[in-house]
Amino acid sequence: MSTTAGTTASPTGLADPDELDLRLPVSYLADGHSVRSWLLTTDHKRIAILYAITITVFFFIGGAAATLVRLELATPEADVLRADTYNKLFTLHGVVMVWFFLIPSIPNTLGNFLVPLMIGARDVAYPKLNLISWYLNLGGGLLAVAALLAGGVDTGWTFYVPYSTVFSNTWVSLTVLGVFTTGFSSIATGVNFIGTVHLLRAPGMTWFRLPLFVWAMYTTSLMFVLATPVLAVTLLLVFAERTFGLPIFDPARGGDPILFQHLFWFYSHPAVYIMVLPAMGVVSELITCFSRRKVFGYTFMVYALVAIAVIGFFTWGHHMFTSGMSPYAALVFSFLSFIVAVPSAIKVFNWTGTLYRGQVGFESPMLYALGFVGLFTLGGLTGLFLASIPVDVHVQDTYFVVAHFHYIMVGASVSAYFGGLHFWWPKITGRTYPETWARFAAILMFFGFNLTFFPQFIAGYLGMPRRYHVYPPEFQIWNVLSSAGAAVLAAAYLMPLGYLTWSLLFGERAGNNPWDASGLEWRTSSPPPRRNFFGSPRVQGGPYNYHPEGVAPVHDQPRLPSRGSLT
Amino acid sequence: MVGRLMPESASLQAVLTDRIFIGLTIASALILALVVGLLLVFAIRFRRGSKADRHPLPEIVSREFEIGWTAATIFLFVFIFWWAASAEIGAYSVPPNAIEIHVVAKQWMWKVQGSNGAREINELHVPVNAPVKLIMTSQDVIHSFFVPAFRLKRDVLPDQQTEAWFQATKTGTFHLLCTEYCGTDHARMLGRVIVMEPEAYARWLSAQPEGDDLAHQGERLFSERGCAGCHAPGSAVHAPSLAGIWERPVPLEGGRFATADAAYLRDSILQPGRDVVAGYAPVMPSYAGLLDDGEIQAITAYIRALGSEPGVVRALGTPDLRSNVPGGVRERSPAMVPGAPVLDQPGPGVRP
Incomplete structure (x- = not known):
């Protein structure tokens, strides 16, 4: 942590200048142009790009389904979609967004790209496993899309039994198999990151010098590895009951449908943290960089991540307060759900504290990050409503819950994903993007999001149930507001697709460290070479060595040409 | 708005x-x-x-x-x-004098029957300011019984019973919504809860078509389906008597005890070999597939009506100690609505 190390090291020393090799190799993007060089690559950076392409496609598939859902809900009557079509669309939206966009979003794109760079490694620990994980994700996604094309599935993303096993006549098995397959991609990624962080840290990169993004990816990986197998087992049991008629959950044959809910939420509640911990990691990097300040309370931030990952495993029961669980069990789950909110609150205070006495800039990544803190705070506070049993009994399975988890999973996680994407875009692509457009999109996204989802809190408390394609007319005003917000939000989400594509084709060459950020990933060229670093990085200080007076971090190594594009 | x-x-x-x-x-x-x-x-x-x-x-x-x-x-x-x-x-404990209402959910309707015999579909009439206990089960998938104005929600599970209770404080008509996604017409699985003044409720109740109450249906089933052949007092087959066991501990094989509540009775009807009463042979055949959910509820209501005092065999028709709305149609009068004194002695309409 000390910045006044030995006499030979510079104050913020990151690498030993003598070891740097200045014969610049080609960037990873230029290292082979054939399709084969992409599809059979073991380069973590190229795999990150492959993931980025697939999750973008899935994001817009899921978004299109949501658009139709919101269109239908603009009036209380069924005027656009039939009931079955509506049910298939919200199921598609949930399945695609959760498993094929949100869960792989930050870990598999930004995480894959950045974890080795941030710890000074040349690749992840198991590069071939990394490639396999992408194929598993793609294969699972194709199975799910095949189910969609074959006629869809109407169970909701939760696959509640006995509806999914005995009563639904749609393509449940195929979808379940798709999610099952993609689960292994999560496990592979988790194993890979755990291995990478344990084995491949550069000399001097101790655990408490890891950037918070790496800590976030590490704790997320632990959850991947511990929670996803439970999902795999659960879905396999659903598949077995549907396909081979094994009596497991079917109550008519002695099975227990509540068992399914316990198993499902044992995975799916930690999955919420799988979606939000990486976002917290991204935002920690952004806020500290654009405040030019060391993150406030680094060790507390680390412990908070670990605490969330651990306690998050013991709160699943709060999804089941109304299913007739023992009142004592409900109290325990309620208590733990309040406790898991404490480390999240600590993180919010620390992000706020980081701004204090900083040099705050309002570049687009910072706008996304500030938006994240606001939306995450509101999403987290409404989580307290859901942890309170009497309130949860009323709002369970209403739009209140829908609004709450969209604030966390979309408001917070997707904002952080876009923030991170803009922040590291120059590093990943070697290009800059039009900043004005990016700021406009960030602000539009924030307001569009709130307009879409805040009315749903009110509709939910008034009693509008979720998964209704027709509804009592008194809820219409809130649905009209929400649908109007969805239109704004759709426009805001389409804008980056436009200007980032423009940037890829026509954007200016980016500098190696356009934000003057600390961190090893900025100590190499943009985009980085196949082997990531020119020399062997050696770390001599903690992360976030931003000068308190707002000066750029001291560079202790020969500066790379600031426009050192190597493509 | x-x-x-x-x-x-x-x-x-x-x-x-x-x-x-x-x-x-x-x-x-x-x-x-x-x-x-x-x-x-x-x-x-x-x-x-x-x-x-x-x-x-x-x-x-x-x-x-x-x-x-x-x-x-x-x-x-x-x-x-x-x-x-x-x-x-x-809020957990149900007041002992709550009116009992049996709810059976199915795709995509609510079937409601009071222990006083009134049957309704997608509607539930209740008196104001009286506790009402819901005993719910589903015939197919999981549903959820939601009345926003009461802040009341409870999942309704197939082949299991869940309970909930409420006490309405205002007259009027309120939404009854299904909040557990249950298939195509989930959004149309709607009903109304109509809260009435006690007098209006009593008039409504006596205007309902004549029909046996649940316990009497259960009594009929008890003999028709052969339960009485073994479980009636004095039967040749050695089977436990069911009188006076309601919600009392029952000794099982192996020294355990079970409480003879709705769940235990249901299990004993469908899977009789599972928890055999101590001292009896596991000879009873399973009734799975022979009795539907409504019939099991009726038989359960009958056993419940037999009371929970061992040795005191309460005859069916005796107003139940736990309900303020007793028995059959001919017994109903405005005086018997909630709040009226509990009839604890056998009245004139008691069967032997």
Whole structure:
């Protein structure tokens, strides 16, 4: 942590200048142009790009389904979609967004790209496993899309039994198999990151010098590895009951449908943290960089991540307060759900504290990050409503819950994903993007999001149930507001697709460290070479060595040409 | 319509829930204002190039701040937990004099039957200011019984029974919604709860078509389906008597005890070999597939009507101790609505 190390090291020393090799190799993007060089690559950076392409496609598939859902809900009557079509669309939206966009979003794109760079490694620990994980994700996604094309599935993303096993006549098995397959991609990624962080840290990169993004990816990986197998087992049991008629959950044959809910939420509640911990990691990097300040309370931030990952495993029961669980069990789950909110609150205070006495800039990544803190705070506070049993009994399975988890999973996680994407875009692509457009999109996204989802809190408390394609007319005003917000939000989400594509084709060459950020990933060229670093990085200080007076971090190594594009 | 931000409050529970909801909303608004306020103030005051003081903070300040706001957050959250949980614990126990209503959910309708025999579909008539206990089961998938105005929700499970209770405090008509996704017409699985003044309720009740109450249906089934052949007193087959066992502990093989509640009776009908009463041979055949959910509810209601005092065999038709709305059609009168004195001695209409 000390910045006044030995006499030979510079104050913020990151690498030993003598070891740097200045014969610049080609960037990873230029290292082979054939399709084969992409599809059979073991380069973590190229795999990150492959993931980025697939999750973008899935994001817009899921978004299109949501658009139709919101269109239908603009009036209380069924005027656009039939009931079955509506049910298939919200199921598609949930399945695609959760498993094929949100869960792989930050870990598999930004995480894959950045974890080795941030710890000074040349690749992840198991590069071939990394490639396999992408194929598993793609294969699972194709199975799910095949189910969609074959006629869809109407169970909701939760696959509640006995509806999914005995009563639904749609393509449940195929979808379940798709999610099952993609689960292994999560496990592979988790194993890979755990291995990478344990084995491949550069000399001097101790655990408490890891950037918070790496800590976030590490704790997320632990959850991947511990929670996803439970999902795999659960879905396999659903598949077995549907396909081979094994009596497991079917109550008519002695099975227990509540068992399914316990198993499902044992995975799916930690999955919420799988979606939000990486976002917290991204935002920690952004806020500290654009405040030019060391993150406030680094060790507390680390412990908070670990605490969330651990306690998050013991709160699943709060999804089941109304299913007739023992009142004592409900109290325990309620208590733990309040406790898991404490480390999240600590993180919010620390992000706020980081701004204090900083040099705050309002570049687009910072706008996304500030938006994240606001939306995450509101999403987290409404989580307290859901942890309170009497309130949860009323709002369970209403739009209140829908609004709450969209604030966390979309408001917070997707904002952080876009923030991170803009922040590291120059590093990943070697290009800059039009900043004005990016700021406009960030602000539009924030307001569009709130307009879409805040009315749903009110509709939910008034009693509008979720998964209704027709509804009592008194809820219409809130649905009209929400649908109007969805239109704004759709426009805001389409804008980056436009200007980032423009940037890829026509954007200016980016500098190696356009934000003057600390961190090893900025100590190499943009985009980085196949082997990531020119020399062997050696770390001599903690992360976030931003000068308190707002000066750029001291560079202790020969500066790379600031426009050192190597493509 | 825009002015209505809170749903109508029409039950005892609604007042409790709203109190916690409003408390949480105020606390959340304050916290959100604090966080957003600090974010804005810091971001503007310490914007790049401003002349604000930027001397480094001593390390100790940071640690004290961390410990301070961690402790404050834990204290606040545990307080809210205690507040919400104590309200919930108080609401768990069903008042002993609650009217019992049996609810059977199926895709996509609500079938409701009072223990007094009134049958309804997608409607539930209840008197105001009287506790009502719902005993619910589903014939197919999981549904959920939701009355927003009562802040009441309970999942309805296939082949299992769940219970809930409420006490309406306002007359009127309220939404009954299904809130567990149950297939194509989930959004149309709607009903109405109609809360009436006690007199109006009594008139409504006596205007219902004649039909046996649930316990009498159960008694008929008990003999028709052959239960009585073994379980009636004096039967040749050695089987436990069912009189007076309701909600009492039953000794099982192996020294365990089970409570003879609805779940145990249901299991014993469908899987008789599972928990055999001590001293009896497992000779009973399973009735799975032979009795549907409604019939099992009827038989359960009959056994329940037989009472819960061992040795005191209550004859069917004796007004139940736990219900204020007794028996068959001919017994109904406005005097028998909730609040009327409980008839504890066998009345004139008692069968032998």
